[in-house]
Every structure is written in C-alpha cells, then in structure tokens.
Amino acid sequence: MPLHVSIATRAFRRYSTYTAATLAGIFTNCVFGVIVCFVYTAVWDQSPRAGGYDVQDALTYAWLGQAMIMTVAVWGGGSPDDLAERIRSGDVALDFYRPVGILGWYVAADLGRATFHLLTRGIAPTIVGALLFDLRWPSGPITWLAVAASIPLAVLVSFSLRFLVAASGFWILDSQGTKVLAASAAVFFSGLTVPLVLFPGWLQDVAVLLPWATFLQVPADIWLGQRSGLEVLAGLGLQLFWAVALLAGCALVLRTAERKVVVQGG
Amino acid sequence: MGLIEARGLSRTFTVYKRSGRLNRTRTEVRAVHDLDLAIEPGEMVGYIGPNGAGKSTTIKMLTGILVPTGGHLRVAGVDPSRKRRALAHRIGVVFGQRTTLWWDLPLRDSFELLQKIYRVPSDRFRTNLAEFVELLDLGDLLDTPVRQLSLGQRMRGDITAALLHDPEILYLDEPTIGLDVISKGRLREFLRTLNAERGVTLLLTTHDLQDIEALCRRVIVIDHGTKVFDGALTELHRQGGSTRTLVVDLVDEAPPISVEGATARRVEGPRQWLSFPADASAAPLVAAVAAAYDVADLSIQEPDIEDVIRELYSRS
Numbered sequence: 001m002p003l004h005v006s007i008a009t010r011a012f013r014r015y016s017t018y019t020a021a022t023l024a025g026i027f028t029n030c031v032f033g034v035i036v037c038f039v040y041t042a043v044w045d046q047s048p049r050a051g052g053y054d055v056q057d058a059l060t061y062a063w064l065g066q067a068m069i070m071t072v073a074v075w076g077g078g079s080p081d082d083l084a085e086r087i088r089s090g091d092v093a094l095d096f097y098r099p100v101g102i103l104g105w106y107v108a109a110d111l112g113r114a115t116f117h118l119l120t121r122g123i124a125p126t127i128v129g130a131l132l133f134d135l136r137w138p139s140g141p142i143t144w145l146a147v148a149a150s151i152p153l154a155v156l157v158s159f160s161l162r163f164l165v166a167a168s169g170f171w172i173l174d175s176q177g178t179k180v181l182a183a184s185a186a187v188f189f190s191g192l193t194v195p196l197v198l199f200p201g202w203l204q205d206v207a208v209l210l211p212w213a214t215f216l217q218v219p220a221d222i223w224l225g226q227r228s229g230l231e232v233l234a235g236l237g238l239q240l241f242w243a244v245a246l247l248a249g250c251a252l253v254l255r256t257a258e259r260k261v262v263v264q265g266g
Numbered sequence: 267m268g269l270i271e272a273r274g275l276s277r278t279f280t281v282y283k284r285s286g287r288l289n290r291t292r293t294e295v296r297a298v299h300d301l302d303l304a305i306e307p308g309e310m311v312g313y314i315g316p317n318g319a320g321k322s323t324t325i326k327m328l329t330g331i332l333v334p335t336g337g338h339l340r341v342a343g344v345d346p347s348r349k350r351r352a353l354a355h356r357i358g359v360v361f362g363q364r365t366t367l368w369w370d371l372p373l374r375d376s377f378e379l380l381q382k383i384y385r386v387p388s389d390r391f392r393t394n395l396a397e398f399v400e401l402l403d404l405g406d407l408l409d410t411p412v413r414q415l416s417l418g419q420r421m422r423g424d425i426t427a428a429l430l431h432d433p434e435i436l437y438l439d440e441p442t443i444g445l446d447v448i449s450k451g452r453l454r455e456f457l458r459t460l461n462a463e464r465g466v467t468l469l470l471t472t473h474d475l476q477d478i479e480a481l482c483r484r485v486i487v488i489d490h491g492t493k494v495f496d497g498a499l500t501e502l503h504r505q506g507g508s509t510r511t512l513v514v515d516l517v518d519e520a521p522p523i524s525v526e527g528a529t530a531r532r533v534e535g536p537r538q539w540l541s542f543p544a545d546a547s548a549a550p551l552v553a554a555v556a557a558a559y560d561v562a563d564l565s566i567q568e569p570d571i572e573d574v575i576r577e578l579y580s581r582s
Contacts, residue, residue: 001382002382003379003382003383006378006379006382007379010368010371010375010379013371013375014368014370014371017370017411089364090364091364091365093326093331093364094359094361094364094366096331096350097329097330097331097350097354097359098354098383099351099352099354099355099383099384100383261331261332262330262331262332262333262347263333
C-alpha cells in the first residue's frame with residue numbers, strides 16, 4: 001500500500017475508534033436536521049419559490065447541510081488541528097526532518113477522516129432525513145457522478161482553508177483565535193444556516209463565488225438539479241479552481257514557514 | 267574522515283526586544299560559536315552543558331532542521347541542511363520531550379507508517395522490529411494507542427521508531443528525562459547493546475550525568491555556545507580536579523585521620539570522609555588507613571561529575 005493510502009486508512013481508523021462519539025454526533029445531526037426542516041417549512045410556506053427552491057428542495061438542502069458539516073469540517077478540525085498542536089508544542093520541527101512532504105501527509109490524513117465522516121455522519125442522518133421527510137434525490141447516474149466528484153473537491157477546499165488557519169500558528173503561535181474567526185466565516189458563507197440562494201442581491205453574487213460556497217451550496221445544487229449541463233461543470237470548475245489555488249497557497253505558506261523555522265530558527 | 271565533522275560551526279539568532287512604545291532593539295544572540303567537532307563511526311559521545319548552552323541548537327544543525335550561520339559542517343559526508351531529506355535516512359533522532367509517534371494510533375501503526383516513510387524493506391523491518399520489541403520489552407504494548415502509554419513506554423516506542431530504518435547515527439536529546447531508575451537502567455543497557463552490536467554512533471545530550479558515566483567514554487562540554495572540554499571522561503575528572511572519597515568507619519571516635527595522599531574532609535563521630543585525587547589508586551590508601559587505625563568498615567564514593575563540570579564552567 002502506498003504511503004499516502006496508509007496515512008488515509010489510519011486516519012480513518014483513528015476516528016472509527018470513537019464509536020460513542022460517532023453515534024452521539026449522528027443523533028445531534030438528526031435533531032438539528034429536523035429543527036432546520038421545521039424552520040425551512042415555515043419559510044417556504046410563506047414564499048413557496050424562495051431562492052428558486054421549492055419546499056422539497058429546501059428540506060433536502062437541510063439534510064445535505066447536516067451531512068456536510070463534519071465531512072468538510074465546517075467548524076474546523078481534522079488533520080490541520082494536529083498541525084496546529086504540533087506547531088504549538090514545537091514537534092513540527094520533527095516533521096520537517098522526515099523524508100516526506102508535510103502537505104501531502106496532512107491532505108491524505110484529512111481525506112481519510114472525511115471518508116469516515118461521510119460514511120457515518122454524512123450518510124446516516126441523510127437516511128434518517130429521508131425516512132422522516134420527502135427528499136429529492138439526484139436525477140440520474142450522471143448527477144450522482146457529479147455529486148461524487150463534488151464532495152472530495154469540497155473537502156480539499158475546506159482542508160486548505162483549515163490548513164492555512166493552522167499554519168498561521170507559525171507566526172502567531174496560537175491559531176485558536178484565527179480558527180474561531182475562520183469557523184464563523186465558514187458557517188455563514190457556506191450556506192449552512194441560510195442557503196446562499198436566499199442571500200440578498202450583491203451579497204449572493206459575491207458569496208457564491210467564495211471558496212466556502214464549494215462546501216455545501218455547489219454540491220447541493222448539483223444534487224438538487226439546480227445546476228444542469230454546463231452549470232454542473234461550472235460548479236465543479238469553481239471547486240477545482242479553489243482547491244488548486246488554495247493548495248498552492250498552502251504549499252507556499254509551508255515553504256515560507258519552513259524557511260522561518262530552518263533558516264531563522266523558529 | 268569523521269562521521270560528523272564541524273569546523274567553526276556557528277549559529278546566531280536575531281532577537282528583537284521591545285524598547286519603549288514602538289522601538290525594537292535588535293540583538294544578536296550567539297547560540298553556538300566557533301564549534302569544532304570530530305566524531306568517528308561507532309563512538310558514544312556525551313554532549314553536555316547547562317540550559318541554554320547550545321546543545322539543542324547543535325543537534326538541530328546536525329539533523330539539518332536548522333541552517334548554521336557560519337562554519338563548515340558535514341554529517342556522513344553531506345551538508346545536513348542542504349541534503350536534509352537524504353540525510354534523514356541515515357540518522358535517527360530521539361527528543362526526550364517530543365514524540366514522533368501518532369497519538370491516537372497503536373504503536374504498531376506508527377511503526378508501519380515509518381516503514382513506508384523510510385522505505386524500509388519488509389524483511390529488514392520485520393527483523394528490526396522483532397529485535398527492538400524483544401530488547402525493549404514492547405511486545406504487550408504494540409496494540410496500545412500511544413496516548414495510553416506511560417512516559418517510559420512511550421520513550422521505548424520513540425527509540426524503536428528512530429531505529430527502524432537502520433540509521434548510522436542516533437542523536438538522543440535528554441532520552442532519560444522523567445524516567446524512573448529502573449527504566450533509565452534498561453534504556454542505558456539497550457543503548458550500550460545498540461552501539462556494541464550494530465555499531466551505531468551515539469550522540470547524547472543529557473542533564474543526567476549518570477547517563478554519561480554509564481555510556482560515554484568521550485565527553486564534550488559546551489557552555490555559552492563554546493566548547494570548554496572535549497576528551498575522555500577520566501580526563502574530565504582530572505582537569506576538573508575531581509576527587510574520590512574514602513568513607514572510613516572507625517571502631518572508636520578519633521581525631522581526623524592523617525595519611526599521605528589524602529585529606530580528611532569531614533568527621534562525624536567514628537565516621538570520616540577522606541578525599542583523594544580521582545586518578546590515584548585507592549589500594550595504598552586503604553592499606554595505610556587499615557594499618558594505622560582500627561577500621562570497622564570502608565567504602566569509596568566515586569567523584570560527582572556535576573561538581574567537575576561546575577568547576578569547568580566557573581573557569582571558562
């Protein structure tokens with residue numbers, strides 16, 4: 001097994017050891033899913049075509065949101081938290097001396113984690129949601145494929161943002177504050193609380209292009225069929241653009257940090 | 267050619283201090299200054315000095331994770347900071363207060379990841395792992411997550427982790443810190459075996475001078491970034507003017523014993539403490555004391571290396 005696959009499998013296994021936490025998490029997602037559904041039902045009762053969604057779209061969006069919370073780690077966490085801790089403790093110096101790239105390591109670990117969270121905290125609440133409400137499903141195999149491509153891209157974009165936040169610790173030592181700030185931005189601009197399609201005029205125009213839009217709004221719109229044909233490709237393109245741009249940013253920041261640690265001496 | 271060669275190795279740090287509201291003053295701190303080192307394959311060298319002497323800075327430069335600001339440095343024939351990745355395959359590092367193991371994973375998983383990182387051939391990996399598990403008594407711990415290990419167990423795990431890829435050089439930074447006496451003893455025994463059987467070169471920084479006494483024939487003492495001593499442990503004793511102590515229990519109380527080659531340092535009832543040079547033999551002294559006095563018991567205290575080093579520090 002290649003190194004990075006091993007890293008990912010072990011990250012997966014690491015999260016899978018906490019069964020109670022996983023079950024509690026799934027329960028929480030279900031409760032919030034139901035609450036959000038009640039709110040959305042009230043909203044779409046008042047304006048049945050709000051944001052171009054019908055009530056079935058809105059309810060599905062609510063459950064997709066619950067499914068993506070942990071998968072993309074909207075609130076922060078995942079492997080960048082390990083990096084933050086290693087920067088704080090100084091153990092990161094050991095990472096620099098290993099004959100393996102740091103960024104690739106953390107990407108692999110976070111993909112392993114995301115796979116676990118998708119399979120548990122993603123799929124389980126969606127099934128519960130489908131049992132309780134009448135949800136919309138992707139219209140065909142192509143749409144399923146597009147969703148399947150969209151989710152890992154969402155994870156990569158969110159990983160890069162979380163990694164950048166953690167890497168800020170190289171300069172400000174404790175990245176906790178940055179993390180809280182970043183989490184608030186992520187929760188708001190991902191459309192987790194209010195779908196971006198309900199944002200007013202110019203704010204919506206901007207928000208749908210920001211990296212956070214790729215966490216939930218893009219995959220959800222592909223799932224719901226709100227994007228079709230070339231729009232699907234445009235959505236995936238936006239995700240790919242942010243993933244590549246931000247990962248490049250991560251690599252650059254890491255190089256600078258390495259120079260700082262190795263040349264300036266921490 | 268030596269395995270580790272440094273000439274005029276230096277490292278300065280630029281430190282900014284606040285002075286007043288907006289101004290910062292720039293000071294240069296010389297962590298390591300004009301250090302010469304030559305270590306041959308198979309040596310076990312103790313690298314000691316007080317806190318802030320420059321020990322860890324030196325180790326960081328030797329591993330390539332810190333670039334020297336001056337001087338010439340070659341480890342295993344290469345410049346560490348330029349060939350860090352390549353060199354990593356040939357050295358192992360253990361930091362007593364840091365861990366290379368993965369917190370949430372069983373020890374075995376960490377080892378398997380390291381096998382992949384260092385591309386250790388499977389059969390070599392299995393042989394090494396079996397041997398270290400045996401020597402360090404890790405058998406029952408392999409499936410325990412690292413976070414559940416005690417400090418001593420974790421240290422044994424970290425040492426195994428540093429050795430799985432057959433490094434030629436092992437740097438140990440405070441390896442026995444926080445360990446109990448038994449764990450320390452076992453660890454030293456292991457390091458001795460490692461050096462004797464595999465010929466691994468060991469460079470050991472420590473505050474525990476018993477580590478040095480037990481393991482290293484050669485000692486390098488550094489203070490304020492400068493080497494103040496480099497030589498055999500016995501030579502260190504001689505230069506530091508260290509003394510051994512003969513503790514004599516007399517049958518009756520007596521005035522301070524006076525024999526040639528020793529001075530009575532302390533008298534407490536029938537017990538007396540006689541100091542004599544560390545490089546002198548105790549035999550004639552014991553004979554002289556026994557001939558002149560009624561002796562109930564005798565014992566010899568080895569020199570306290572801390573005193574020796576304190577003496578060196580105060581002179582440098």
